[in-house]
Amino acid sequence: MSETPDSVGRSLSWTLLGELSFAAAQWLALIVVAKLGSPEALGRYSLGLAVATPVIILANLHLRPIYVVDTRARWGFADYLGLRAILLPLSLAVTAGVCLIRGWPWEVAAVVVLLGVIRVAGSVSDILYARAQRAQKMDTIGISRAVQGGLWIGLLALGLAVGDEIFALALVAVGLTLHTLLYDRRKAAQVEVPDDPTPGDRSLRPRFDPVRLRGLIWEALPMGLAAGLLGLTGNVPTYVLEDTHGLEAAGFFAAVLSVIQASGVVNVALGNAAIPKLARLSIDDARGFWLLLVKLLGLVVVLNGLGVAIVAVIGDAYLRYAYTPEYAVYLPELVIASITAVVLGLANMLSQTLTALSRFRLQLWLNLAALGCSVGVGLWLIPTRGITGAIETLLVLAGFRLLLYLVANLAVGPRARPRGAQA
Structure with a gap:
């Protein structure tokens, strides 16, 4: 017998617990690198994330949410x-190729590639999470x-403390890979997904059927490209800043961005918890959807507005003591x-x-426009x-994306049926 699905509120509670914990670790990681290193070290770390993350996001092809909202169970x-x-x-x-093309010193390239390995481990966990999210x-x-x-912040x-940033990132890569294989894989196998075409197969063996994979790629490619473009779009300022002002400037910028990264994790948690419910409401309850x-x-x-208030009150102390006094000059940028x-x-x-509405191709065009803006x-x-x-x-990019997505939602969102219409 399948377990009863969690309510949106319960799902949100668990998601927020995990994502807030992970966000706190990411935030602490920036502080640890800044405290034990230098602005240049933080610049290498942030550049590595900026390079590796969009590549991995593109490779993900947004498969997890596609599996979650695939109500027809085609794959x-x-x-x-x-x-x-x-x-x-x-x-x-591809990540290693970017390092070769850019001609970065080996220390920078090693940081970028190791962060790529860490993101790969996270990507495997991400697809394993899909079973639980769908259920x-x-x-x-x-x-x-x-x-x-x-594990990330601890390792x-x-x-x-005992070595350099390359050794530290290698430890993180090993630790997260073991967590994926020993914990996430086992938990995914225990989840029952009644509407999966292969519900009885809990071995989690990948299938490499060329015909089925071609169909899945064709379905996922627009959304995958859209997600990859979005990841690239948000990191364009880091690329341009590193190229024109150097790694040290990229390090200071990473500290300023920490508030956006923290809020972003919360926002993603909200969306992930609500996607299955929104997908179902869009089919039979337009009013409930809206x-x-x-x-x-x-x-x-409310949540992000609270962040603005906190920054206004303790932003200077945050930059001065969480990082070092030389970061405090960027308080105005932190407020923005x-x-x-x-x-x-x-x-x-x-x-x-x-x-949730499965409007994957539309998102591709919207994110392409956002990349051009960025x-x-x-x-x-x-x-x-x-x-x-x-x-x-x-800030300009955020406003542009908000306008694009608002118009798109109003254009393609579900419409309430007239009174008296057949169910």
Whole structure:
């Protein structure tokens, strides 16, 4: 007998537990690198994340949410697992290729590649989470994310204390890979997904059927490209800043961005918890769909607005003591970043709504437009305004994306049936 799905509230509670724990670990990682290293070390770390993350996101092809909202059950979980097993090694090769093309020193290249390995481990966990999310059993995901965060910051701090950043990142890569294989894989096998085409197969063996994989790629490619473009878009300011002002500026910028990254994890948690419910409501309860979306947007404003208030009160102390006094000069940029987080949160929630509606190709075009905005504004502002121009670029981008996604949701969202219409 299958377990009863969690309510949206319970799912959200577990998701927030895991994602907030993971976000706290990511935030602490920036502080640890800054405290035990230098702005340049933090610049290498943030550059590594900026390079590796979009590549891995593209390789993910957004398979997890596609599996979750595939109410027609056209592919089994084994197909999703097989496709990811093919694409992840390619993503690491691309990450290494970027390092070669850019001609970075070996220390920078090693950091970038190791962060790529860490992201690959997270990507395997991500697709394993899909089974629990589809069954609306979010507790195992929340626990796993919390453990991942603890491993990340614990092993990073240990490695930096006894060695250098390369040794520390190697420790993190090994620890997270073992967690994926020993915990996430076992938990995924225990989840029962009644509407999966292969519900009795709990071995989690990937399937490499060429015909099925071609169909899945064709379905996932627009959303995967859209997600990859979105990851690339958000990191354009880091690329331009590093190229025009160096690694040290990228390190200072990473500290400013920490408030956006923290809020982003919360926003993603909200969306992930709500996607299955929104997908079902879009089919048979348009009014319920819009009511839930309004509540989610309100929650985004409240949570991210709280971040603005916190930054306004303790922002200077945060930069001065969490990092070092030389970071405190960027308090105005930190305030702008906190405001940007509110706008980005709203835009990202509306993006998740389009995912719930399976509007994957539409998101591809929207994110392509956003990338053009990011590149254009970034090349205009950052070379002359440095870190200030970089955060201003993100604010303009956030507003542009919010407008795009708002119009898209109003255009393609579900419509209430007229009174008296047949059910």
